[in-house]
Amino acid sequence: MAITAFDGVQLLDVTGPAEVFGTANMFGARYDVRTVSPGGADVRTSSGVRIGVDGASESLPARLGTVVVPGRRDWRQAVADVDVVECVTEVVRRSDRVTSVCAGAFLLAHIGVLDGRRAATHWRLADELAAAYPLVSVEADPVFVRDGHVTTSAGITAGIDLALSLVEDDYGPDLARDVARELVVFMARPAGQSQFSVRLIPREARHPGLRRAMDTVVADPAAPHSLDTLARDVGVSPRHLTRLFRSETGMTPGQYLESARLESARAILEAGDEPVEAVAGRSGFGSAETMRRAFHHTLGVTPTTYRARFRSTRPAISSPNATGS
Missing domain, CATH: 3.40.50.880 (Class I glutamine amidotransferase (GATase) domain)
Structure with missing residues (x-):
């Protein structure tokens, strides 16, 4: 060998x-x-x-x-x-x-x-x-x-x-x-490599309207973004916005929204100990079960398992004097 x-x-x-x-x-x-x-x-x-x-x-x-x-x-x-x-x-x-x-x-x-x-x-x-x-x-x-x-x-x-x-x-x-x-x-x-990827969703887009729509979603993934609302905000028809999403991101608007919410949930899970239900609400999934299905489908792991693997390695500090300073 x-x-x-x-x-x-x-x-x-x-x-x-x-x-x-x-x-x-x-x-x-x-x-x-x-x-x-x-x-x-x-x-x-x-x-x-x-x-x-x-x-x-x-x-x-x-x-x-x-x-x-x-x-x-x-x-x-x-x-x-x-x-x-x-x-x-x-x-x-x-x-x-x-x-x-x-x-x-x-x-x-x-x-x-x-x-x-x-x-x-x-x-x-x-x-x-x-x-x-x-x-x-x-x-x-x-x-x-x-x-x-x-x-x-x-x-x-x-x-x-x-x-x-x-x-x-x-x-x-x-x-x-x-x-x-x-x-x-x-x-x-x-699971596979996707659980280790730094970013799941694309950020750059050539069309200015699509960039605005993407920025709107990423700025507040938990908001109730609808295709009609996004299209109206950027001044294109819903059908044209869907074509732009497909051609430049390879996703439908709904898939992009779920990816943005998944990225938001990952960041929250990595940063703290909030209950899974609270994370689902903050990231826009609405329910823990919906978030669990998205995690399993895309990353191959549950939200709880993801947090166990990727949360901060720093020990929790119980009080201001815990470090002895």
Whole structure:
């Protein structure tokens, strides 16, 4: 099993899968994991940490079971580096199973491995992958996507999810579960990437009337916005406003309103301890059940679960003197 590495690579893209496979060996797996780089030189990662490698691709066996291709934040620099591309191409050519972590999908797409295949990458990069490599069918939400012998994963720590799935394929769910317990991670991460996305709804619009309508909704998501009212306020017909929403946001006005309310609810949940019913009222959903359905449909989790995962990590201060000042 080979993991490619190169200057600027994201550290966890490399060490996350390596730790999974190494831990699996503690429970009876027999992975021979080797890290290679262009020319066989040590690399400095995106965090500044230098990692050693086992050599160049030429040092590997003639045939490999699996290759893991990590990424770097500036994917354009990675795909423009001839030595990196040659290293990845050579290792991929010799591997029975091909995988990538985060922006590593751009390297696989660049050498044609993902042509005609479904693929995943970090949610922030999904649109860029689709635009740069139109032959790839990019899926923005899954934590990882498997298409034949090629598996691509989402951002950074999703490489751990990917590696656990490979361990399960190779040695069964019991051993993979032991590894997950040892590493204190989910055996299968609940829900997809959308729960981590900073923003669900688009902000920019070319048409000034549409921009005004969007600003009106975002300024007060809880208000009873109707299509007729929004259209009248911006001076267009309801039918034309609906066309503008569809063409520039990919949503109907109602879908945009729900997205704005969902974003508002997320912010309230992250910031405090208000009851779910109160959050639903403040964000415009009206009822906790309506909000729950929206969260489950879009994010794959309940409002309560979302708050447990993303609320502030700062401990509550019970009194002005609680810090001892």
